[in-house]
Amino acid sequence: ASTAMMGQEAKGPKVERMTVFGAGLMGAGIAQVGAQNGLKVVLSDVTDKALENGLTIISKSLARIAKKKQPDDIEGFTKAVMKNIETTTDATKAVENADLVVEAIIESLKVKRDLFGLLDKTAKESCIFASNTSSLSVKEIAESCQAARREKFAGLHFFNPMKLVEIIRTSETSEATFQALREVTVQMKKSPVSCKDTPGFIVNRLLVPYMLEAIRMVERGEATPEDVDTAMKLGAGYPMGPFELLDFVGLDTTSYISQGWAEKAEQGLISKELVQPIPMLEEMVKEGRMGRKSGKGFYDVSHDSC
Numbered sequence: 001a002s003t004a005m006m007g008q009e010a011k012g013p014k015v016e017r018m019t020v021f022g023a024g025l026m027g028a029g030i031a032q033v034g035a036q037n038g039l040k041v042v043l044s045d046v047t048d049k050a051l052e053n054g055l056t057i058i059s060k061s062l063a064r065i066a067k068k069k070q071p072d073d074i075e076g077f078t079k080a081v082m083k084n085i086e087t088t089t090d091a092t093k094a095v096e097n098a099d100l101v102v103e104a105i106i107e108s109l110k111v112k113r114d115l116f117g118l119l120d121k122t123a124k125e126s127c128i129f130a131s132n133t134s135s136l137s138v139k140e141i142a143e144s145c146q147a148a149r150r151e152k153f154a155g156l157h158f159f160n161p162m163k164l165v166e167i168i169r170t171s172e173t174s175e176a177t178f179q180a181l182r183e184v185t186v187q188m189k190k191s192p193v194s195c196k197d198t199p200g201f202i203v204n205r206l207l208v209p210y211m212l213e214a215i216r217m218v219e220r221g222e223a224t225p226e227d228v229d230t231a232m233k234l235g236a237g238y239p240m241g242p243f244e245l246l247d248f249v250g251l252d253t254t255s256y257i258s259q260g261w262a263e264k265a266e267q268g269l270i271s272k273e274l275v276q277p278i279p280m281l282e283e284m285v286k287e288g289r290m291g292r293k294s295g296k297g298f299y300d301v302s303h304d305s306c
């Protein structure tokens, strides 16, 4: 009987209704994959304009998918998915029936904590809370909630449109919560991996220092961005070189992450050598050379290999 009980525990509660906070690039993408894969989704943001923006992102993306999957009835495909998405600017109403909350709002510890603190009081006891943060500590966000909720709190870090989702377990995240999140990410046709609540989780912890070292290499005059990119594509089999990737991610975002990590290094959570400041990066950001979003980074936007 105890094995059966353990089996039951390991399965985790079933998620049928998901509420996504933040209708930006990430939130819209997460709402879309949920709605496409059988979840009832509520999308919430602070203004109607932001919600409209999110719905436009979703319907454009669905039309692109329908063109491949169901070219005869693009509108039918889009409508069937959109039927699963409701929107509201009322945060309390948004979580009324939610089994899972996924937060994808701005990357600010204070704003995220304020939101979760409010939701903790209004969501059902069984509702799981997840944050899509890339660079904040999940545990520090979860501290805005009562102890009972902190067991049901984890990071759920999406890489839209790619398949990976990192599930970040804090020291308090329960096994049932982790399993429920695994199941729902698989239902959303994503591939989950599990990791602890450390700076950068898995992907960014390896990728950011690699990109930073590539900039240092160019700063020291050892190679050009073009040659480094060619070398990593042809020599290491990477689909993009580090400078193409930097332009894609945004130099401002990379600088922001490395500055956040410098603070973590002070706390001994990551080694100091990895996050040494890079004058070249800061200079480029100051000049507005952010990468693709500003039309110029290491490459001009006309550079079309990424």
Ligand code: NAI
Binding pocket: 021, 022, 023, 024, 025, 026, 027, 044, 045, 046, 047, 050, 103, 104, 105, 106, 107, 108, 111, 115, 132, 133, 134, 135, 157, 158, 159
């Ligand atoms: P975004 O700036 O496109 O969208 C953020 C949205 O959140 C905006 O629509 C804004 O109005 C809304 N918002 C702000 N405060 C809110 C509140 N209190 N309640 C409800 N909505 C609120 O940002 P993006 O790029 O979608 O990022 C969102 C989160 O996802 C951040 O935590 C970011 O670090 C994380 N992330 C971003 C990735 C990326 O490639 N952009 C990748 C993985 C994670």
